[in-house]
Amino acid sequence: MKQAVEKHKDQFIEELKQYLRIPSISSLSEYKGEVRRAAEWTAGALEKAGMEHVEVIETEGHPLVYADWLHAPDKPTVLVYGHYDVQPEDPVDLWDTPPFEPVIRDGKIYARGATDDKGQLFIHIKAAELFMREYGKLPVNLKFIIEGEEEVASPHLGPFIEGNQERLSCDSVVISDTSFSGKDQPAICTSLRGALALQMTVRTANSDLHSGTYGGGVPNAVHSLVSLLDSFHDDQGRIAVDGFYEGVPEPAEELRREVAEVPFDEEETKRELEIEDLYGEVGFSFKERTGIRPTLEINGITGGFQGEGLKTIVPKEASAKISCRLVGDQDPRAVYDAVKRHVEQYKPVGAKVHLEKFIQADPVAMDSQNAFIQAAAEAYEDVYQIRPLFPKEGGSIPIVEVFGRVLEAPVVLMGFGLPTENLHAPNEHFHLDNFTKGIETVTQYLQKLS
Amino acid sequence: MKQAVEKHKDQFIEELKQYLRIPSISSLSEYKGEVRRAAEWTAGALEKAGMEHVEVIETEGHPLVYADWLHAPDKPTVLVYGHYDVQPEDPVDLWDTPPFEPVIRDGKIYARGATDDKGQLFIHIKAAELFMREYGKLPVNLKFIIEGEEEVASPHLGPFIEGNQERLSCDSVVISDTSFSGKDQPAICTSLRGALALQMTVRTANSDLHSGTYGGGVPNAVHSLVSLLDSFHDDQGRIAVDGFYEGVPEPAEELRREVAEVPFDEEETKRELEIEDLYGEVGFSFKERTGIRPTLEINGITGGFQGEGLKTIVPKEASAKISCRLVGDQDPRAVYDAVKRHVEQYKPVGAKVHLEKFIQADPVAMDSQNAFIQAAAEAYEDVYQIRPLFPKEGGSIPIVEVFGRVLEAPVVLMGFGLPTENLHAPNEHFHLDNFTKGIETVTQYLQKLS
Known part of the structure; x- marks a missing residue:
């Protein structure tokens, strides 16, 4: 699929720009109409990708978007989750270019939502589209459930999952809303903090x-x-x-070692953020403070x-x-x-x-030896030529715990962001190289599951 | 003069409303033009009162306004100081009526600047005007120096006083920018805190x-x-x-007694402000904490x-x-x-x-036995039928110390505000009864000095 991605990537990036132009800020009530517009845009993109049963589902808050393609009998079913809503742009005067006018500089696309999460979500839609274009079918059954309230703690998705277990039933959930450990080091997060x-x-x-x-x-x-x-x-x-x-828990030696394996350059972080000193709980490293404490x-x-x-x-x-x-x-x-x-x-x-x-x-932890996580690790290795790490992320994706518990399916956190991409901050961006390689990785992953 | 005040008061109040409509907020640069308009309005009011040598004096900030009437040989010279600038209206949504659209309710005029200091300053202008109308002359020599930067700490008035000692020379300075001790208890403040x-x-x-x-x-x-x-x-x-x-200083027993004489109802203050408890430095009363500490x-x-x-x-x-x-x-x-x-x-x-x-x-303190202060006390007593107290005010009028020191003249703080008039807060107002009685008191005072 590498060639197919290469052939269509300019078109895909243009479409991503359209997506990023919609200021779908879920926390500010005056953007309600824009959030809905993003939901409808998402539904349109899923239609275009050849998905079926595409539906904008009303909630008491911002709408959900559902779609599926279920014509691969005897193959596993994968549920893709993502979110089309974004953080506020505030403080807007610290952006080098306007947050909702995407521009490309040095191979990165700058806009609010570029890495969190429109860019990463779009990878999955485009991977599905490529399969449908090239082969007229997918290697597995695929479902999408996309929400518009992730940045306000998903108040309506949890109840929807509880009430629609049949419709959302799957063998695994895949979510791209996390980061690599560093520039060329992919990572599958296996622990998220609660909030x-x-x-x-x-x-x-x-x-x-x-x-x-x-x-x-x-x-x-x-x-x-x-x-x-x-x-x-x-x-x-x-x-x-x-x-x-x-x-x-008192952190086990095993866990502390796994955390320590993820590379971290204290001096570079200080230089990059222009902070005089790191600071935190006595007796723990930066990675521990921000990951497992x-x-x-x-x-x-x-x-x-x-x-x-x-x-x-x-x-x-x-x-x-x-x-x-x-x-x-x-x-x-x-x-x-x-x-x-x-x-x-x-x-x-x-x-x-x-x-x-x-x-x-609630906090949540996954088993890195699970077959779906291992398949994802191989897909990364195929594309990036390096085995992913299994870091413990400091952030929270509250809904991950609900997916795992209610659908009884392993959750694979297949992130394509970088930790330096200013998510939730001015000048958010996404590396386009990881956008295209991300599409390749997802196609590899779905083929491996087939 | 009581009848003269009564006869003209409706007209005076209409003029005061005009004055209060000018949003002369000195701390916000976008109001620069309005601050100048207030300076010019002040100059116009002094002209109308029959004052001479009326001048809007440029500074590097907002202008000063000067005027005088010096045709009473062998009589003392009184310098009136006041300020035509006001505090910001923020938070504007807590005002019951717009801060720069003065309205009268229950005998009080509501507007930013009503008590601090346009209303109190206007008393002196109108007292002079009444003398000129009724007798064609004043009982003493009078000078006015009015500034537009009091709320931003008078950065240019101090140097102006230092550089114009001859022009401003006087036997006493009178300032109305302080408060009564309570509703019917006039007060001449004899101590101001520094800031x-x-x-x-x-x-x-x-x-x-x-x-x-x-x-x-x-x-x-x-x-x-x-x-x-x-x-x-x-x-x-x-x-x-x-x-x-x-x-x-360790507060002397004498001072603590003088402070304690000013009445204060702790329960009423708590009820009025809806605070659960007073709070401050251990070992001192509320009046001490807010006045001499x-x-x-x-x-x-x-x-x-x-x-x-x-x-x-x-x-x-x-x-x-x-x-x-x-x-x-x-x-x-x-x-x-x-x-x-x-x-x-x-x-x-x-x-x-x-x-x-x-x-x-710098902090400043005056001697309550000074002849000018005693004359002012008698003027209050004539009008209000009660002897004023000599409280120690917690606030600061930074320029008071400069006037006293540079002009070597006693400063009389002849306030007509009430402590409950919300100065620096939403719904600032001024009791019109004290506006008219204030004019009477000032005319009495000038006659006594004659």
Whole structure:
């Protein structure tokens, strides 16, 4: 199929550009129409690829897209999952080119969603299309379930999977929404952290107050929030919330060795990100901290006057967005309760604290010796001439745990991104070389399963 | 003059509304034209009042307005200072009516600048106008110096005073930019705190990073900022910056008694502001904390993702606006240096911290037995039938110290605001009863000096 990919790649890239031009930001309500447009575009691309039963399925949120091709009796059935929604572009002024006007520079396509996940999802649609073009059929049975709410924690996909087990039944799920370990080192992630995300809002008075008249005599919402947030970590980089570490396994020597095998250049990372020093939980390496240890990060903070210049007020309200990554047997529900207890215990005088939960997802781990994962590893090796690693990813794809559990099928995380591709950040991009090699790898994979 | 005030008050209030409609926000550069319009409007009002040598004086920032009437030989010369600039209206959605469309409800005029300081300044212009209308002359020599940069710390007025000592020479300065102690209790403030305001910005990496990939392994700018900010106070509400309290006097029993005399209802304040508890430095009362003790307040904080929903990033930058109120012999320059040293000592791993100074002002105290202050007290008593108190105000009017020192003249802080009038906050307003009684009081005062 290498020649077929080569022949059509310019056309495929043009189509990918169309896809990336749609600002399908699922978290911002004003983009609702654009998210729907992306769903319809996805359905159109599946039709064009020769898939059947293509359907845009309504949910209470953004729609799902389903398609299948089931004419390979006695062959396994593979369910492809991906998402057509993207992160907000904010802060838009740090993008070198507009986030929804894709451009190609140095063999990379720059746009929001390029690597997460439109570019990676499109690989599977185009692999199917090539089979249909070249042979008029697929080597296996194929189903697609594509959602538009991955970036807002998939609130409707989970219930849909639970309610449509027959329709989605399969021998394996394949997802391309993860990264290589480095430029030329493919990887099949075999562990994902769980997640808990929440917003914490502190209120003190019913109005901002003049800091000359009231300062020093009344609670200040920003002081209260800052004090609470600072109490979440101790001076060893550990999370100081009582009960937080419940269910976190002592990392086995075996696991630590597997983590250490994935190459990591501390000095280069520091140089690349222009950070003075790495920082984290005492007693663990960077790879361990970001892969197999739990975290609690403040993602944003806001309160009081933030305009140009100065306004001497005592702010009445302040809030922070917080997300935790969870591992092992940590239960996001129990962690939420622990955070809630911590806040009650440590909240400063006069602070009224409100917590709102955004996301919760269980951690998940896969067996690298599974036959589907091994077939995927061989497909990578055929195309890239190097055996993939099996890293433990720090990120969360909350739905992976649901797929594995409800459909009782192994999940293969067949990523084609690079860790440096600025996902969730300005100047997101995707290496086109991995787009075309990705299509080759997926065609190899499906042939191997046949 | 009571009848004259009564006769013209509707007209005066209509003119005040015109004045309040001009959004002369000095801290926001896009309002530059409006600030100038307010300067010209002020000059026009002084012309109309019969003042002479009216001049809009250019500075490198917003203009000053000067006027005088000097035809009372052998009578003292009074210099009136005020400011025509206002605070930003932010957060605009908390205003019940638009900040620059003045409306009257329950005898109060609502608009940004109503009490701080257009309404209070206008009292003096209208008092002069009444004398000129009724008698064709003033009982004393009068000078006006009105600025448009009070809310941004008067960067050009100080040098102007230093360079124009002859033109501004006077026997006393009178300023109406302070408050009563309560609804029917006039007050002449005899102490103002100094001020230091700054912005602190923390940077870590060159880009926001995905919290799943990097969280727990790299410095987080919001964590760093929060940790630094939380280190500024100890758990007794004291400021934990080494050297901060240098120059702060142990409050004398006499002073504490004078402070305690000003009435304060803790329960009512809590109810009115809807705060659960007062909070501040251990060992001091609310009035002491907000009047004669120094403070360090965070006025605003910002960093990372603050939009709707969620974005799982490790923020690269975060900043806070901080202002200190200073007392006694505290030197704002020394306090700034102390904060800087503190930041260097406590800044977390990987945090690059930048400080920017906005304001510095020395504390100032007046002698309540001064003849001008005593004359003002009698004028209040004539109109309000009650002797004013001599409170120690927590706020800062940085230029007061400069007037007193450079012109060698006593400053009389003859305020007509109320502490509940939401200055620097949404729904700022001014009691019209104090507007008209204020005009009466000022005319009484000038007659007494004659």
